[in-house]
Each structure stands twice: as structure tokens, then as C-alpha cells.
Amino acid sequence: MPINPSPSRRGFLKASAATTAAVAMPYVITSKALGDAVTPPASDRIVMAGIGLGNMGSGDQQAFLARPDVQYVAVCDVRKKWRDESKARVDEKYGSTDCAALVDFREVLGRDDIDAVHIATPDHWHSIMTIAACRAGKDIYLQKPETLTLREGPLMIQAARRYGRVVSGGSQRVLEDYRPLVDPCWAGELGTITSIDLSVGPRSMACYLPAVATPPEIDWDLWLGPAPWEPYNPGRCDGNFGTGGNSWRSYVDYSGGSLTDWGAHHFGGTIFAAGLLHLQPTTVTWHPASADGTVAAYITLVYPNGVEIHCNRPATLRPTDAKAVVAQADRGITIRGDGTAVAPVPVPAYRGTGGIYGDFIECVKTRERPFRDLELGVNTMTAPHLVAIAQRLERSLEWDRAAQRFMNDEEANRLLDRARREPWTL
Amino acid sequence: MPFDPTTLDGPFTALAAFEWGGDAAPLGVIDAAVVAAHGDAALTADLEKRLGSVISGATSRAAKDYACRKLSMIGTAASVPVLVPLLTDPDESHMARFALERIPAAAAADALRQALGTVRGDLVIGMISSLANRRDAASVKPLAALLGGDATTAAAAASALGRIATADAAAALAAAKIQPGPVADAVIDARLACADAFLAAGNRGSAQAIYESIAARIGDTPTTHRDRVVRIAAQSGILACLDDTVAL
Numbered sequence: 001m002p003i004n005p006s007p008s009r010r011g012f013l014k015a016s017a018a019t020t021a022a023v024a025m026p027y028v029i030t031s032k033a034l035g036d037a038v039t040p041p042a043s044d045r046i047v048m049a050g051i052g053l054g055n056m057g058s059g060d061q062q063a064f065l066a067r068p069d070v071q072y073v074a075v076c077d078v079r080k081k082w083r084d085e086s087k088a089r090v091d092e093k094y095g096s097t098d099c100a101a102l103v104d105f106r107e108v109l110g111r112d113d114i115d116a117v118h119i120a121t122p123d124h125w126h127s128i129m130t131i132a133a134c135r136a137g138k139d140i141y142l143q144k145p146e147t148l149t150l151r152e153g154p155l156m157i158q159a160a161r162r163y164g165r166v167v168s169g170g171s172q173r174v175l176e177d178y179r180p181l182v183d184p185c186w187a188g189e190l191g192t193i194t195s196i197d198l199s200v201g202p203r204s205m206a207c208y209l210p211a212v213a214t215p216p217e218i219d220w221d222l223w224l225g226p227a228p229w230e231p232y233n234p235g236r237c238d239g240n241f242g243t244g245g246n247s248w249r250s251y252v253d254y255s256g257g258s259l260t261d262w263g264a265h266h267f268g269g270t271i272f273a274a275g276l277l278h279l280q281p282t283t284v285t286w287h288p289a290s291a292d293g294t295v296a297a298y299i300t301l302v303y304p305n306g307v308e309i310h311c312n313r314p315a316t317l318r319p320t321d322a323k324a325v326v327a328q329a330d331r332g333i334t335i336r337g338d339g340t341a342v343a344p345v346p347v348p349a350y351r352g353t354g355g356i357y358g359d360f361i362e363c364v365k366t367r368e369r370p371f372r373d374l375e376l377g378v379n380t381m382t383a384p385h386l387v388a389i390a391q392r393l394e395r396s397l398e399w400d401r402a403a404q405r406f407m408n409d410e411e412a413n414r415l416l417d418r419a420r421r422e423p424w425t426l
Numbered sequence: 427m428p429f430d431p432t433t434l435d436g437p438f439t440a441l442a443a444f445e446w447g448g449d450a451a452p453l454g455v456i457d458a459a460v461v462a463a464h465g466d467a468a469l470t471a472d473l474e475k476r477l478g479s480v481i482s483g484a485t486s487r488a489a490k491d492y493a494c495r496k497l498s499m500i501g502t503a504a505s506v507p508v509l510v511p512l513l514t515d516p517d518e519s520h521m522a523r524f525a526l527e528r529i530p531a532a533a534a535a536d537a538l539r540q541a542l543g544t545v546r547g548d549l550v551i552g553m554i555s556s557l558a559n560r561r562d563a564a565s566v567k568p569l570a571a572l573l574g575g576d577a578t579t580a581a582a583a584a585s586a587l588g589r590i591a592t593a594d595a596a597a598a599l600a601a602a603k604i605q606p607g608p609v610a611d612a613v614i615d616a617r618l619a620c621a622d623a624f625l626a627a628g629n630r631g632s633a634q635a636i637y638e639s640i641a642a643r644i645g646d647t648p649t650t651h652r653d654r655v656v657r658i659a660a661q662s663g664i665l666a667c668l669d670d671t672v673a674l
Binding site: 112135136137151158162163164206208209210211228229230231392393394395410411414415417418419420421422423424425426 | 445446447448450453461464488491492495498499500517519520521523524526527528530548549551552554555556558559578582585586589611615618619622650651652654655656658659662663
């Protein structure tokens with residue numbers, strides 16, 4: 001990928017800035033720039049831009065835009081509708097027309113005045129944009145799921161660490177929605193965690209939708225980016241939350257499906273509650289369906305500490321040990337412990353104010369790692385990615401975390417990643 | 427239960443005529459056969475031959491797209507000659523790489539490397555990208571030669587050398603004479619990637635030399651945001667090299 005802005009773009013931006021400065025003389029320092037009791041002075045605000053401003057992106061934008069310590073200066077989307085709507089929100093907020101509306105994310109990353117970006121594109125763009133943003137010195141709030149393939153995660157983490165960037169994953173539910181699981185686990189009420197049953201959705205599927213005339217409001221080539229070229233169809237690129245065939249979340253070129261999309265929350269909350277967030281599974285066991293079809297197939301992940309996560313294990317196969325302690329959330333998750341005495345551990349909290357968004361902004365200021373640091377997001381996403389590959393191959397696998405490869409399975413290793421469409425590269 | 431190859435005749439006939447929006451049910455049979463081919467050399471060879479025929483035949487882009495995806499899972503060196511002609515076709519090049527990048531055989535890497543000299547425009551970047559993903563050490567020399575090419579290609583080549591991260595790759599990057607700009611930025615990113623790889627492998631000396639070289643180039647008073655970020659990377663690297671308590 002041409003990860004750096006082309007000379008012409010960079011030159012254009014610099015020339016534009018110089019021209020604007022010249023025309024705007026004499027410079028007037030406004031009261032807004034100086035700040036007040038609520039709004040910090042401009043020099044203390046985090047200058048932000050958004051990339052991908054459809055459904056989740058608009059929510060993220062509104063959360064950041066509402067903060068007095070954020071100055072929002074640019075929106076970027078390949079769709080005119082999202083571009084226009086998100087720019088209008090910013091302009092209304094500030095009472096100006098200053099917010100830049102851009103199509104190509106490289107123009108955002110080429111601006112030296114931007115401190116941080118939030119990214120909420122379809123998943124097939126996450127790794128490329130994150131790595132490019134790190135190289136450009138931006139901090140990043142990245143919507144979940146952080147990765148589309150297993151190979152992407154370590155490269156994204158390396159870029160974040162190399163350039164000292166704050167990169168937060170975007171799953172607010174991990175701490176907030178799964179609290180009924182988190183609290184008893186971290187309080188030691190279950191003893192040592194032993195096993196988990198987790199209901200997960202299906203993985204993404206191939207897309208064979210027919211070609212439809214491409215509307216002028218979308219830059220289709222840039223929407224596809226590194227994904228294989230396939231014809232425009234609104235069902236292929238709609239950003240709704242469905243995974244049944246009428247959104248990009250349904251399709252393998254752009255998403256891992258419900259397994260990774262909702263799974264980012266579901267695995268995320270479970271893994272956090274069970275204290276597995278720094279680990280990755282070592283074995284992935286494929287349990288085929290029974291020959292008579294009465295028992296469905298399921299997957300078991302085993303972590304290095306022995307904890308098992310059973311994904312969609314049929315209820316008839318689940319243990320009924322009366323000694324087991326069970327925390328039951330309303331989301332199809334059961335965590336079992338052995339009931340032994342375990343010292344309570346304080347549950348980590350967000351920094352700053354304003355939930356996961358405030359946590360990110362606070363860390364941008366302090367340079368601490370955020371609650372949902374990228375590495376934790378990558379570890380979490382490894383689990384559903386492993387499940388997807390085992391489901392696809394219908395066999396058990398062994399995962400070597402250090403090597404980031406499957407052991408003794410060359411075919412599985414083929415599925416670690418995929419070729420990106422030129423000119424995009426990791 | 428062994429897979430009966432004769433059940434594939436109909437689905438492959440359907441695949442040969444497949445267009446986006448068409449009936450995808452026959453493709454599901456082929457999907458299942460590809461999974462069932464694990465450990466079944468005869469079925470694998472049969473499927474590979476059938477998929478190759480789809481690619482070589484007068485079939486649609488959608489059919490070739492599908493066949494390349496399946497060959498990416500089961501293809502061997504035998505598929506390389508079938509895929510190579512697609513590499514120069516702007517419509518098909520990516521999907522040919524989709525397969526070749528994943529085929530472990532050396533012949534696949536050879537084909538991608540040779541294509542560096544035969545394809546044009548963005549397709550060159552595609553070859554570079556796939557060779558980088560394969561971390562193909564044999565590609566260091568031809569990639570280094572591209573550092574002097576057009577800016578987009580040179581930046582991609584630099585990035586690829588950073589992914590390969592061998593001593594030869596690091597040397598090629600260090601020797602590059604690039605004017606300040608996007609390509610120089612890509613070379614620095616790649617050199618930092620090499621240094622990080624060396625440090626992770628316990629080769630502190632080589633890593634430190636790169637970090638110090640980059641830090642010296644930036645100087646103590648970086649003037650741009652990008653230079654400040656690079657300085658952070660280089661100085662952090664130097665500290666990590668000097669810190670014996672850092673586990674490698």
C-alpha cells in the first residue's frame with residue numbers, strides 16, 4: 001500500500017494551509033480558542049478526525065464531539081451520505097463550516113495538526129489504516145473487531161508499540177454489559193475458573209450477490225480497498241448490524257461475521273471476566289455433529305492455564321456438577337469455577353470520565369495504555385478467528401502463540417491471512 | 427465417508443458458467459469437497475485439476491475468482507503454471523496472487539518474484555505485497571532494485587524489505603539513497619521494523635546500530651510531527667537494546 005500520502009496530497013495540504021494562513025491575516029485569537037470553565041484552551045484539546053462514519057462511526061463521532069477536551073476537525077468516508085452527515089454534526093457543534101470532509105484516509109493521516117483518529121470502517125480496512133496511522137504518529141480509537149485475520153494483529157501491535165501510540169479497541173461492552181459476569185469472577189466467588197460455555201453466532205460467508213449499478217455517492221474502489229474486486233451491490237456494503245446476508249458484516253472479504261462482530265463483545269466480556277485477556281488459546285478442538293444429526297457440532301478452546309471455552313456446546317453435553325459455581329449472564333454465557341478460595345482482585349476501571357471514549361482521551365493525554373489496549377483486543381479476537389478456521393476446515397488445531405502459526409497443519413496456516421488487492425499492503 | 431468425485435461433475439459444469447448473482451448452491455458442493463480433500467491426495471489432485479480448468483477456460487471473472495479462492499486452500503506447485511498467466515491481467519492478477527501467496531511450494535514464490543519484472547503499474551505492488559507476506563528472503567535483491575523506482579513502488583518495496591527483515595534486507599535499506607519524502611519515510615519505517623525484528627531475535631548489536639543511525643539522522647530537534655514520532659521509535663529502541671532486564 002502507498003502508506004504515506006502521495007507527494008501531491010501532502011503538498012496540497014501544506015500549500016492549502018499556507019494559503020489559508022496568508023489570507024486569514026491578521027490572526028485573531030477567539031474566546032473559544034482561549035477556553036473557559038468547561039472547555040480547555042485549544043492548545044490543550046485533542047485534535048481528532050473520524051475515518052468511517054456510518055453506523056458505529058457516527059456513534060463514536062458523537063461521543064468524541066461531545067467532549068470539551070476534543071477539537072474535531074475532519075471527517076473521512078468513501079460515502080457522500082456519511083461524509084455530509086458527519087461534517088454537518090461537527091459544523092453545527094462549532095457553529096462553523098471548518099470541518100474538512102475527505103474521501104481518502106491518507107489525507108487525514110497527512111495532516112500534522114491531527115492528534116488522534118477514530119476508525120470505524122468495515123473490518124478489512126482496520127489493519128492497514130491502523131498501521132498507517134501509527135506511522136503517521138496518530139493515536140487511534142479502533143472499532144472492534146480489531147482484526148480480520150490472525151496475521152494482522154501482531155503487525156498492528158508492533159506498529160503501535162514502535163511509534164509509542166495509544167491504540168484503544170472499541171468494545172465498550174467488555175466492561176459495561178458483562179459486569180454481572182465480571183464482578184463475581186474477579187471477586188473470587190467462583191474460585192479458580194475452570195470452564196466456560198459460550199453461545200456464538202456464525203462465521204461470515206462468501207458473497208455472490210449480483211452486480212448493481214454503482215451509485216455516484218460511493219467510491220467503490222476505495223470502499224473495497226484491499227478486498228477482492230467484486231461488483232457493487234448495496235447488500236454487500238450496507239453497514240447495518242445484520243449478518244444474514246444484507247450487510248458487509250455478513251461476508252468473508254470484509255468481516256468475520258457474527259462470530260467476530262458480536263463475538264468481539266461476547267468473547268471479549270467472557271475473556272475479561274475469566275482473566276484470560278493476556279492469553280491466547282493453545283488448542284482448538286472440533287467436535288463434529290453426531291452421525292444421526294441430533295447433536296450439533298461445537299468447538300472447544302483450551303487456554304494455557306487449562307481453562308476451556310466451549311463454543312455452542314449442546315446443552316445435553318454440559319456438566320451438571322452440583323459443586324460447580326455458575327455465573328449466568330443473560331447472553332448465553334456460563335462460567336464455572338471450582339469453588340476454591342481465591343483472593344479477590346480489583347476490577348480495572350476506565351481512566352478519565354466518559355466511559356471507554358474518556359478512557360482513550362485520558363490515555364492520549366497521559367500516554368498510558370488504555371483499558372482496551374490493542375493487544376488485549378487482538379488476544380480476544382484470536383479466539384473467534386481460531387474458531388472460524390477450525391469450523392471451516394472441520395478439524396482440530398493446535399495454535400503456537402509464539403510463532404503465530406498452527407502446528408502441523410499447513411492448510412490451516414494458509415488461512416492466517418489473505419492477499420490484499422493492489423496497491424494495498426500491510 | 428470418502429467423497430465421491432463423480433458428484434463434482436455437475437457442480438463444476440455449473441461453476442464454469444457461474445456469474446455473480448447466479449445459483450451458488452453447486453458451489454457449496456465444491457466447498458465441501460475441498461474440506462473433504464484433507465489427507466486425500468487423489469481427491470486433492472482431482473479438485474486441483476478441475477479448478478485449474480476453470481481458470482484456464484473461457485469462464486467469467488466470478489468463476490475464476492471462486493476457483494482461485496479454492497486453489498488458495500489446496501493448490502500445489504501443479505497449479506502455478508495455471509495461475510501465472512493471470513498475474514499480468516489487471517482484472518485477475520489479485521485473485522491469482524490470492525492463490526499463489528498461500529501455496530507453500532517454492533514454485534509459487536518463484537512465480538511471484540519473476541512477475542516483478544513482467545507486470546506493470548499497481549500489479550507490481552501486488553507482487554511485492556505477496557512476497558512480503560511470504561517473507562520471501564530470496565526476494566531481497568529484486569526488491570532492493572525497486573527502491574530506485576517510482577515512489578509508490580519504492581515505498582512498497584521498502585515496506586516489504588522491512589517485513590522480510592533479514593540482514594540482507596536491512597543492509598539494502600541502509601544503502602538506499604533516497605531524498606526526503608514518502609519513500610524515505612517508508613525506508614525508515616522498514617529499517618525500524620528490521621531493528622525490532624533483530625532485537626526480538628536477541629541480536630541487540632545489529633538492532634542498536636539501526637536505531638542509532640536513525641536517531642542520528644533525525645537529530646535532537648525534530649522539526650516535524652513525523653520526525654518526532656520516528657525519534658520516539660529510535661530512542662525507545664536504543665533504550666531497549668541497552669536494558670539487559672528486557673526479556674527478548
